[in-house]
Amino acid sequence: MNAVAPLTQGAAVVVQGLTRRFGDGPAVLDRLDLAIAPGEFVALLGHSGSGKSTLLRTLAGLDPVTEGSVTRPRDVSVVFQESRLLPWKRVWQNIVLGQDGANRRDRAASVLEEVGLGHRVDAWPLTLSGGEAQRAALARALVREPAFLMLDEPFAALDALTRLKMQRLVSDLWTRHRCSVLLVTHDVDEALLLADRAVVLERGRIRTNLPIPMERPRRHADPRFEHLRGVLLESLGVHDD
Numbered sequence: 001m002n003a004v005a006p007l008t009q010g011a012a013v014v015v016q017g018l019t020r021r022f023g024d025g026p027a028v029l030d031r032l033d034l035a036i037a038p039g040e041f042v043a044l045l046g047h048s049g050s051g052k053s054t055l056l057r058t059l060a061g062l063d064p065v066t067e068g069s070v071t072r073p074r075d076v077s078v079v080f081q082e083s084r085l086l087p088w089k090r091v092w093q094n095i096v097l098g099q100d101g102a103n104r105r106d107r108a109a110s111v112l113e114e115v116g117l118g119h120r121v122d123a124w125p126l127t128l129s130g131g132e133a134q135r136a137a138l139a140r141a142l143v144r145e146p147a148f149l150m151l152d153e154p155f156a157a158l159d160a161l162t163r164l165k166m167q168r169l170v171s172d173l174w175t176r177h178r179c180s181v182l183l184v185t186h187d188v189d190e191a192l193l194l195a196d197r198a199v200v201l202e203r204g205r206i207r208t209n210l211p212i213p214m215e216r217p218r219r220h221a222d223p224r225f226e227h228l229r230g231v232l233l234e235s236l237g238v239h240d241d
Ligand SMILES: Nc1ncnc2c1ncn2[C@@H]1O[C@H](COP(=O)(O)OP(=O)(O)OP(=O)(O)O)[C@@H](O)[C@H]1O
Pocket: 022, 028, 046, 047, 048, 049, 050, 051, 052, 053, 054, 055
């Protein structure tokens, strides 16, 4: 009997026995199994080099699989640490880049409104602040109505206050859109604020799979938050004293 089968029934994303090597090097992802339910928000944590970005890139179809299999919805979007907007196109043109059909500007304007950038529809990307550029990157991801949204440290380059605002925005957007989300982060508190489950990677394997059964909006002061932070920090080998 396949031990992972019950977990994968009805899942939106299924990774089974995924191994990834670069050339003759060691396995960067090592026989990894992971399933993400429709509408589930999963945070992926782990030390630098543990394989987080490689897993995300493989799920996005940007990196090949060495062994094993990956099943995921056709409609996926990715947001990276940097916005990757084309500077020679206006913000709205970046949002609907590659899309055709009528009312492209209206479609872009509506999703830009949703991320709080309704006033920057015609702006040039280089005139946006870091936070605004990441809002635009989120808008570009959402306009495609993805069933699966991947976020690779999307707020890592932002100041602490902007990061808090962006975390709230992502939480609101997810509540409205309810797509499956995989968020790569180094920030334990960010995982606990946003995700249904935290997965800790270590040398390409899952070390911890921690459900976060707290209702939203979440508060740092909640004793369960403190407890789960302790569990995650311990799993990461960091002592919280
Ligand atoms: N193109 C590549 N060629 C060779 N090795 C690579 C390549 N990309 C990644 N690696 C190696 O794979 C391992 C995992 O890298 P990965 O970027 O997935 O880690 P990560 O957990 O995302 O790290 P970080 O938190 O620093 O972004 C590292 O040892 C890295 O050196």
